[in-house]
Amino acid sequence: MQVNRPYQICSNCIMDTSDPSIQFDELGECNYCQNFKSSILPNWTINQGSEVELMTLASKIRKDGKGKDFDCIIGISGGLDSSYAAYIAKTKMGLRPLLVHVDAGWNTAQAVSNIEKLVDGLELDLFTEVVDWEGVKSMQVAFLRSGIPDQDLVQDAAFFSALYKFARQYGIKHIIKGGNFSTECCREPEEWGGYLGIDKRLFDDIWNKFGNGRPIIFTLTDIFIYKFWYQIILGMKLHSPLNLVSYIKKDAEDELERLYGWQKFKHKHHESRFTRFYEDYWLPRRFGYQKRRAHFSSLIVTGQMTREQAIVRLLKPEMDEQFLSQEFEYVAHKLGLTTLELQNLFEIPLKTYRDYRNKRWVIGFGAKILRSIGLEKRYFK
Numbered sequence: 001m002q003v004n005r006p007y008q009i010c011s012n013c014i015m016d017t018s019d020p021s022i023q024f025d026e027l028g029e030c031n032y033c034q035n036f037k038s039s040i041l042p043n044w045t046i047n048q049g050s051e052v053e054l055m056t057l058a059s060k061i062r063k064d065g066k067g068k069d070f071d072c073i074i075g076i077s078g079g080l081d082s083s084y085a086a087y088i089a090k091t092k093m094g095l096r097p098l099l100v101h102v103d104a105g106w107n108t109a110q111a112v113s114n115i116e117k118l119v120d121g122l123e124l125d126l127f128t129e130v131v132d133w134e135g136v137k138s139m140q141v142a143f144l145r146s147g148i149p150d151q152d153l154v155q156d157a158a159f160f161s162a163l164y165k166f167a168r169q170y171g172i173k174h175i176i177k178g179g180n181f182s183t184e185c186c187r188e189p190e191e192w193g194g195y196l197g198i199d200k201r202l203f204d205d206i207w208n209k210f211g212n213g214r215p216i217i218f219t220l221t222d223i224f225i226y227k228f229w230y231q232i233i234l235g236m237k238l239h240s241p242l243n244l245v246s247y248i249k250k251d252a253e254d255e256l257e258r259l260y261g262w263q264k265f266k267h268k269h270h271e272s273r274f275t276r277f278y279e280d281y282w283l284p285r286r287f288g289y290q291k292r293r294a295h296f297s298s299l300i301v302t303g304q305m306t307r308e309q310a311i312v313r314l315l316k317p318e319m320d321e322q323f324l325s326q327e328f329e330y331v332a333h334k335l336g337l338t339t340l341e342l343q344n345l346f347e348i349p350l351k352t353y354r355d356y357r358n359k360r361w362v363i364g365f366g367a368k369i370l371r372s373i374g375l376e377k378r379y380f381k
């Protein structure tokens with residue numbers, strides 16, 4: 001990592017030195033583009049046996065689920081990736097998924113409506129886990145006080161924890177994810193608030209320093225529990241079937257709309273009102289990190305957007321200024337803060353997870369081992 005390096009932007013995508021670890025080759029192409037060409041493309045087998053692979057996976061999951069209420073579980077947010085994964089699981093793979101939606105208090109009406117339409121249209125079972133709002137709220141405020149960029153970890157922890165809880169409860173071995181190369185091949189750098197998993201030590205330290213004094217009433221499943229106990233010992237498997245079908249963002253949106261009346265969002269992650277505010281306001285303005293830079297770069301390298309379109313779109317936020325200032329007030333009040341209190345938190349010194357107790361190095365070490373023995377490929381979270 002270089003400090004105070006001169007500004008540089010990739011000549012192929014739009015990733016730039018706002019990722020402090022980015023590297024460029026002599027042609028000015030970044031390591032995300034190089035990784036796409038050298039590691040992702042050669043393993044991305046659409047139209048070259050992917051149909052067979054999808055059907056083999058489907059029959060294995062169906063076989064493991066014999067005699068059970070469900071053969072797999074899908075966490076559904078109402079956004080495109082998880083919605084399309086549910087659609088593929090049911091219609092193309094012939095699976096019997098349990099859909100789990102976690103309501104952490106920030107659902108947009110559109111997300112709720114999309115989930116209802118999919119559940120009705122696909123005739124699937126849905127469990128909605130409503131997380132204790134007071135617990136989420138006080139943990140989110142503690143995180144804001146910590147000053148770190150990773151402000152979506154609290155919702156992520158709520159989602160992951162509920163998903164694994166249901167999987168265990170119903171004896172489900174297979175987890176279907178919406179993760180995919182097509183819209184996510186350029187991963188959001190860790191520095192931009194993309195901490196590598198649910199780290200209970202980090203949560204505990206932030207809570208001890210900034211929590212409101214009550215015991216933690218927020219249940220979370222630590223990365224060690226879900227990686228090692230659930231996945232390795234209990235044998236739960238994660239699958240990303242969207243990598244085995246043709247998955248073009250615009251086509252997938254149109255298909256879900258035509259078939260089920262599902263409605264597309266203005267941008268990725270806009271199904272949660274907090275995440276939309278966090279990614280469109282908090283993160284770019286407080287830290288200078290634009291997650292859209294990674295989202296658009298994925299679409300550029302996969303031929304779904306031009307570099308010029310992406311650069312123009314980055315010039316302003318997705319939502320207009322008046323809307324964002326209303327959202328600032330909404331978020332403050334929902335978290336039990338005044339707008340002035342939230343503004344003060346916006347202005348506190350910038351921190352990173354390194355300022356708190358964490359086990360990031362053990363997680364990184366574990367990821368390396370899993371990769372070296374072939375248990376993990378591209379994703380680790």
Ligand SMILES: [Zn+2]
Nearest residue numbers: 010013030033
């Ligand atoms: Zn690039």
